[in-house]
Amino acid sequence: MTDKSIVEQKLRDLGDSTPERVAARFAEVRTRFDEDANRQSANLEAWRSFVVQWTGRKSGMLTHITDNWLKPASPELKRVVGQELNQLKAHVESVLAERQTAIEAAAEQSARTRDQIDFSLPGIEHAIGTRHLIRQTYDDLLRIFGAIGFSVVEGPEIETPYYNFEALNIPEHHPARDNMDTFYIEGSRTGHVLRTHTSPMQIRTMEKQAPPVRIVVPGKVYRRDNPDATHGYMFHQIEGLAVDTDITFCDFKGTVDYFAREFLGPKTKTRLRPSYFPFTEPSAEVDATCHVCGGKGCRVCKQSGWIELFGAGMVNPAVYGFVKYDAERLSGFAFGMGVDRLAMMKYGVAEVPLLFQNDVRFLRQF
Ligand SMILES: [Zn+2]
DSSP states (O other), X not given: OOOOTTTTSOHHHHTOOSHHHHHHHHHHHHHHHHHHHHHOOSOHHHHHHHHHHHHOTTTOHHHHHXXXXXXXXXXXXXXXXXXXXXXXXXXXXHHHHHXXXXXXXXXXXXXXXXXXXOTTSOOOOOOOOOOOHHHHHXXXXXXXXXXXXXXXXXXXXXXXXXXXXXXXXXOTTOGGGGGGOOOBOTTOTTOOEEXXXXXXXXXHHHHHSOSOEEEEEEEEEEOOOOOOSSOOSEEEEEEEEEEETTOOHHHHHHHHHHHHHHHHOTTOOEEEEEEEETTEEEEEEEEEEOTTTTTSOOTTTTTSSEEEEEEEEEEOXXXXXXXXXXXXXXXXXXXXXXXXXXXXXXXXXXXXXXXHSOOHHHHTTO
């Protein structure tokens, strides 16, 4: 900061009453300016305030000299003060202009250095995500069924009881509703539910589409289970439906065999066990030879050589009645797979919660 105390006084008060004293006083000011100018570094901010201190119109050094030294000067000194002031002004302006360019260049250079990338620093590693095990299994299933002409349809997770139960041949008070106990949407006058299976889309598709139908329906479904190692209140399902004029139990068995070989390996064999579902007749549980031991018996298949895959069967003719299909002319089969179960079985995952805890140490393995 340039000291302004002398330029705030009049020359008379400083005792400068001769041309020599005046010249000496100006020389002193000029020296001070040169010293201050030399002290300025490449700091652009400080340089700008230094320029204002000297040339600022309101209270710069030059303005003070004009006001305090030149204007009140005695007639005999006025000429010499004027000359000295002009020389000082010219000097200040030329030095400022010259230094300005250098300082701006230096400031720019230092900013450039600051922004420069140091290639020797360690980089930031971005983890590459993987597809979730459930997604991978879905992709697998869709590929397998897509290859034999099944198309994919998706539907709402909130369903009416009609589509979730009645149209699938599960009337009210039917015992099958017990193990499909679900969540009811509060405040819904029509008693909407979170769907317990993706089967409602079979009905919705057949309502809209004339046969033949070949669809698979992937999606989330809900049951009011208490979460434990093998149950969650939500799981993933894929439902399949094929309806045409000439579909037989043979087609059903052939499709099941094809799926088991594609999903678990070419040596896989299947067997059907009688079962019951309201919307299929006859119904079956599909088992496959264990993919780990090949049927000899191991820990995974609990020494039986077989693992349970999914439930399936021929479409119950009663279902066709709900969608105005000709039950005399048409036949078909349907299946419903638990995707989480299939994934856990295939990849040896012991507990359901592992799938959804989003622990990267777990997810990274697949
Ligand atoms: Zn086994």
